[in-house]
Every structure is written in C-alpha cells, then in structure tokens.
Amino acid sequence: MSDISGDVSVPEVGMSDEDFAHRPTVLREGTFEGKVVLVSGGGSGIGRATAILLGRLGARLVLCGRDPGKLESAAACLTRLGADVSTHPMSIRSPDAVEALFAEVVDRHGGIDVLVNNAGGQFAQATIDIKPKGWNAVVDTNLNGTFYMMQAGARHWREVARPGCIVNVVAAIWRGMPQVAHTCAARAGVVFLSKTVATEWAPLNIRVNCVAPGTIRTEGFGNYPREALASFSQANPMLRTGSAWDIAEAIAYLGSDAAGFITGETLNVDGGSQNWGDPWFLGRPEYFELNYAEARLPTHLKEQAR
Numbered sequence: 001m002s003d004i005s006g007d008v009s010v011p012e013v014g015m016s017d018e019d020f021a022h023r024p025t026v027l028r029e030g031t032f033e034g035k036v037v038l039v040s041g042g043g044s045g046i047g048r049a050t051a052i053l054l055g056r057l058g059a060r061l062v063l064c065g066r067d068p069g070k071l072e073s074a075a076a077c078l079t080r081l082g083a084d085v086s087t088h089p090m091s092i093r094s095p096d097a098v099e100a101l102f103a104e105v106v107d108r109h110g111g112i113d114v115l116v117n118n119a120g121g122q123f124a125q126a127t128i129d130i131k132p133k134g135w136n137a138v139v140d141t142n143l144n145g146t147f148y149m150m151q152a153g154a155r156h157w158r159e160v161a162r163p164g165c166i167v168n169v170v171a172a173i174w175r176g177m178p179q180v181a182h183t184c185a186a187r188a189g190v191v192f193l194s195k196t197v198a199t200e201w202a203p204l205n206i207r208v209n210c211v212a213p214g215t216i217r218t219e220g221f222g223n224y225p226r227e228a229l230a231s232f233s234q235a236n237p238m239l240r241t242g243s244a245w246d247i248a249e250a251i252a253y254l255g256s257d258a259a260g261f262i263t264g265e266t267l268n269v270d271g272g273s274q275n276w277g278d279p280w281f282l283g284r285p286e287y288f289e290l291n292y293a294e295a296r297l298p299t300h301l302k303e304q305a306r
C-alpha cells in the first residue's frame with residue numbers, strides 16, 4: 001500500500017444541513033409543488049441533500065432507510081424548513097418491506113410522483129478475497145433492492161394510471177472499479193435495468209434515469225481508510241471531490257418536468273472521472289504508483305519524460 005504523506009489533502013466530509021437549506025439553486029421555486037417524492041437512504045449524505053433541495057422546491061417527502069435515528073434527524077430538518085415529511089424505517093433488501101412501504105405511503109400521501117433510489121453501499125476488498133456472503137450482501141442491496149423499489153413504483157403508477165419518474169443513483173463505473181467489484185457489477189446492472197424498463201414502461205408514462213456520482217464528500221467516506229480518501233480527490237481531472245449538492249441538483253433536474261423528454265439516460269456528475277483519474281478504495285497499490293511506472297521506463301524514455 002502506498003505511504004500517503006501528510007501533505008496529501010484528505011477531503012473534508014460533507015456540507016451541513018444549513019448549507020443545503022440556503023445554497024442557491026437554478027431550479028425554480030415550486031418546481032415540485034404538489035409532488036410526492038420518495039427518497040431511499042434519505043437520512044444521510046446525498047439522499048438527505050436531495051430531500052432538502054426537493055423540500056425547498058415544494059415536494060412532500062417520504063424518507064426510508066434502515067436507521068430510524070438518521071431518518072428522524074433528516075425529518076426534523078425538513079420540518080424546520082416547512083416541508084411535509086414522513087419517515088419509514090425499512091430495508092430495501094426485503095421485497096415484503098418494500099411492498100409494505102408503498103402501501104403505507106399511498107395511505108399517508110395518496111400516491112407517489114417521483115422515486116429516488118439512492119440507498120446503497122459497499123465495503124472495499126480485493127475481488128480475489130470477497131466471500132459469497134459479502135458479494136451477495138452488496139448485490140442484494142444495490143441491484144436487487146433497487147429493482148424491488150423500481151418494480152413497486154411501476155406497479156403503483158400502472159394501478160393508479162398516473163405518470164411516474166424514477167431516478168437511480170449509481171456510480172461512475174465506466175472503467176471498472178478496482179477494490180469494489182461487487183458494487184461495480186451491481187451498478188452496471190442497475191444502469192442496464194434502467195435502460196430496459198425505460199422502454200418497457202414508456203407506455204405507462206414512466207421515465208427512468210440514473211445519476212452516476214464520482215467521488216462525493218459524504219458521511220459514506222467514513223467507511224474508507226485515509227489512503228483511500230486521499231485518492232478520492234485525485235480521481236478526476238478537476239483534482240477535487242464533489243459535494244452532495246452537486247448530485248442533488250442532477251437528481252432534481254432529472255426528476256423534474258425540465259427532463260420530460262429524457263429517459264433511459266445516465267447523467268455522470270463526476271468531475272470527468274470517466275476520462276482520467278482513479279479512486280483506490282483501500283489505497284493505491286504500489287504497482288500503480290506513478291513514480292513506480294516511471295522507474296520501469298528505459299533510461300532514454302525517462303529523460304524524455306522529465
């Protein structure tokens with residue numbers, strides 16, 4: 001593992017609720033007036049920022065996640081901002097819990113207009129060492145859980161003959177994701193599931209899109225070692241991490257009527273990580289150190305490289 005010296009900057013985690021409550025947005029006040037928006041994983045990070053932005057734009061919010069304390073804390077913030085909000089502790093990994101969630105929400109709010117599938121996560125491990133239980137846990141959360149939520153949404157909209165909109169939070173997976181292969185595979189599954197049902201569900205007036213974040217400063221960074229965090233700000237040509245707000249605005253755009261002719265699309269919000277830079281979730285292995293690669297060059301090329 002590389003030795004990260006003290007002068008490599010490790011990104012500060014997160015913006016505060018206060019920042020989210022006041023940060024200017026290009027989206028018009030009232031954009032989500034009269035709309036009910038369900039945000040999974042709405043108690044923290046990107047989900048929480050999204051809920052606050054949509055609440056400011058007039059949405060009624062439904063937040064789900066496993067930890068009731070996180071949901072309550074987000075709901076208290078939204079209530080202070082004047083938003084109507086309900087919280088539903090559950091796991092998206094249980095199809096029964098997903099069905100019960102939709103029944104509760106329809107009962108409480110009369111229906112759903114926009115579904116934001118943001119809940120997800122993984123742990124960093126070399127692929128060669130991942131155990132079946134760990135692989136299954138990550139795929140079950142990120143792919144299966146998202147599928148249960150999408151299908152429940154579509155069934156709801158078919159039943160009540162209302163238009164629907166789904167925004168799935170995935171990741172910038174396009175060059176593979178060493179040290180988190182399970183999540184890369186699961187997110188690729190969600191992208192192509194989304195492209196597929198964007199076509200199947202168009203006759204139901206349902207749009208389905210994804211947002212692919214690059215490295216975004218959130219509470220989620222707490223799951224990675226310092227060496228990983230240092231690499232996160234070097235994972236794109238802008239040489240910095242993004243904020244939860246960057247992702248919230250993309251979700252709000254795709255969830256709004258401004259994106260009414262967009263379906264089956266994935267919007268990358270990644271500072272250009274598709275093109276250059278690598279996040280290393282456990283730290284950069286020696287083999288990939290830039291000066292190590294230079295050390296292997298023939299002498300005449302080393303001189304040219306200087």
Ligand SMILES: CCCCCCCCC/C=C/C(=O)SCCNC(=O)CCNC(=O)[C@H](O)C(C)(C)COP(=O)(O)OP(=O)(O)OC[C@H]1O[C@@H](n2cnc3c(N)ncnc32)[C@H](O)[C@@H]1OP(=O)(O)O
Nearest residue numbers: 121122123131133134137138171172214215220221273279
């Ligand atoms: C190119 C540009 C790209 C750009 C893209 C860049 C992305 C940048 C950074 C991304 C950041 C984020 O996503 S931030 C969001 C992060 N948030 C999270 O990741 C949430 C934290 N993670 C989790 O909750 C867990 O990892 C997860 C498995 C998903 C939850 O499931 P469960 O609660 O069921 O899991 P557990 O019971 O904890 O564990 C189940 C099994 O998983 C395995 N397991 C779990 N944790 C483990 C660990 N740390 N190390 C090894 N193995 C582990 C073990 O086998 C466990 O079984 P036993 O052996 O029996 O215990």
Ligand SMILES: NC(=O)C1=CN([C@@H]2O[C@H](COP(=O)(O)OP(=O)(O)OC[C@H]3O[C@@H](n4cnc5c(N)ncnc54)[C@H](OP(=O)(O)O)[C@@H]3O)[C@@H](O)[C@H]2O)C=CC1
Nearest residue numbers: 041044045046065066067091092119120171215216218220
């Ligand atoms: N931050 C980043 O750099 C990137 C993040 N992403 C993805 O964006 C999404 C949000 O992450 P972020 O805000 O950064 O990190 P967080 O860890 O703050 O968010 C993850 C959220 O998902 C919820 N969650 C996890 N598992 C389940 C489950 N089984 N059922 C219901 N809710 C669940 C968590 O709530 P609880 O613990 O209460 O269940 C939590 O609120 C995730 O899918 C993440 O992987 C993708 C690329 C980059």
